[in-house]
Amino acid sequence: MSNVWWITRRELIHYLRSPLGYVIITIALVIDGLLFNAVAVGPSQRLSSVVLQDFFWCASGTTMAASIFIAMRLIAEERQTGTLTLLATSPIRDWQIVFGKFLGALVLLAVMNALTLYMPLLLMLNGKISAGHLVAGYVGLMLIGSAAVSLGLLCSSLAPNQLIAAIAGTGVVLVFILLWLLARLTTPPLEDVLAYLSIHDKHFRPFQKGLVSVADVVFYVSLSYVALLAATRALEARRWRG
């Protein structure tokens, strides 16, 4: 695990010392704040738990968007600048490179989500929400974020540069979001398969409501695992193709 830690550490140094991390977090926080006021709190009086549900719904969108932008550079930038050669000539495994980078991005995502905590805490002060609901919501945000980062990282491992990685990442995550819509247009068993694969609709709503189900956790962890595995294979394949 030592190699994974060093890769993660280097990613965090990059985010701390370059504008990208700050820009992504700032934009996400501004959008979260605006949506919290405009959509979650809204003009009418509502139950605090309903407001919190809407907050998580909005935050899931910004989390997925931020994940794609955090992940776009992870491998594509190294390839562009030639630093991937350093990793490729080191006695570390490709999965360690991929997993280390994934963890680095996840830590940044966790910092970003932690900085949104003031909004639910305001609700807690002025209304009535349970700590369990809060924890479940943030667990959901981190899980959906982890899936989006993994898909973004896969695109980053395949794309020749960061821009293409960002565009491809956005496209892939959008497809995974919109699968629920496609599910409605199809008949079983395809309907069930597509609905299950939808990254947001079926699996995030329980977290939004304060429920943590093992099946949903398994879905997000499995999706992340498959995407990271594919990214590892993409790195390995480049050694053969050149």
Add this chain to the structure above:
Amino acid sequence: MIVLDKVSKYYGERAAVIDASFSIEAGEVVGLLGLNGAGKTTTLKMLAGVLLPTAGRISVDGIDLMTNVDAVRARIGFLPEVPPLYPEMRVAEYLTFVAHIKGVKVDVAGHVDAAIADTDLADVRNEFIGTLSNGFQRRVGIAQAIVHRPALIVLDEPTAGLDPKQMVQMRALIRKLKQRHTVLVSSHILNEIEETCDRLVVINRGRIAAIGTEAELAGNVQGAAKVVVEVRGTRAAFEAAVRQSGAVTKTAIERDEGGIIVATLELANDAREALAQSLIGAGLGLRRMERVQLELESIFLTLTGNRAQSAAA
């Protein structure tokens, strides 16, 4: 120590390296010489474990690259043409990171300090890499290649983009590396190879065109030896003696003044003794006979030119 045995690399249908075979002994500095696109970088990348060969075998210290790639990577330090640097990291911090991922387990700080000392980076060890000049960045590139104390250091165009002063410093650094490492340097700059390498491997259109020291390659290329002779006597007697020797294919009189003739002669083979006997037998005073050594530039152009012609044929 390092053996390439019939190594080939194809990018799709295109062959970048074809049946390359050569070996490097411990402590040697070997120059990989070739024109742009000849297959130098692909060969180095395969040696460094960045690319895997399509066919053939590469081994370092008897360890096969294909079966134990990590062990081979741990024994090699690689400086690509563009140094793999993270501009937002400080020099010492970057080298510490590299030492860890290269598998250094004990005394990491000692390894980093030694690499910094060897590459004269002490003054900038706490500077951000992105703020350093091109020459310093190249040195940091060398430092990352030696920080884990590898047996073999592979340098791809190490002086590319450097000014003349920095090039001299870089060559001195490469010579210094020779004391502790086996070095493989690729370049198309002949002076650089001439000044730093013990042996040359010439690659042309993906194939190894020649291997040997500069003198050996010159011998191979010349085939027919070229000699400069200086004799005392008449021009007619000299020309008659040259004809009589039967060994000279081409004669060029450089100077004929005051009874001294200086001429460059091309011999069908190395028939210097026969020529000398003929000249002395004709009563000429043989003052000098010197074999002309080809410059590396001529050797290189001949080797790559011949190959190109034969490939075209």
